[in-house]
Amino acid sequence: MNDWINRWRQKFERFMIGRYGVDPLARFLNICMIVLLIANFLFRSHLLYWLALLILCCSYFRMFSKNIPARFQENERYLRLRFKAGECLKRWRFQGEQALKYHIYRCPGCGQKIRIPRGRGKVSIRCPKCHNEFIRRS
Numbered sequence: 001m002n003d004w005i006n007r008w009r010q011k012f013e014r015f016m017i018g019r020y021g022v023d024p025l026a027r028f029l030n031i032c033m034i035v036l037l038i039a040n041f042l043f044r045s046h047l048l049y050w051l052a053l054l055i056l057c058c059s060y061f062r063m064f065s066k067n068i069p070a071r072f073q074e075n076e077r078y079l080r081l082r083f084k085a086g087e088c089l090k091r092w093r094f095q096g097e098q099a100l101k102y103h104i105y106r107c108p109g110c111g112q113k114i115r116i117p118r119g120r121g122k123v124s125i126r127c128p129k130c131h132n133e134f135i136r137r138s
């Protein structure tokens with residue numbers, strides 16, 4: 001039995017020589033496919049099913065592809081996008097936290113943005129830029 005598995009593994013390894021294999025984009029595609037299949041299970045939509053199948057085909061096509069530079073570039077593009085998305089998410093979260101803790105006011109004199117902690121009632125604010133003073137509810 002073990003022999004049989006080893007033989008198949010060797011065959012597969014020989015088959016994969018010169019082929020691209022699995023990369024982070026492949027793993028991402030697989031996760032997408034699983035999510036779509038679960039969604040399909042919940043919503044019974046043909047569209048989701050076909051989309052999952054399409055992603056599966058893409059994933060296998062990439063894995064067995066012999067055009068390694070092209071696949072490598074796709075993966076690079078994916079990694080760059082993922083990085084940008086992560087940065088966006090971090091920024092949104094930061095802005096959300098800031099919005100909960102602080103109120104942003106604009107100085108009526110010069111338009112300078114001023115950050116004031118929330119929940120302190122009426123406060124007198126002095127603009128750090130033009131020294132104009134104004135009263136706001138925080």
Ligand SMILES: [Zn+2]
Nearest residue numbers: 107110127130
């Ligand atoms: Zn000002």
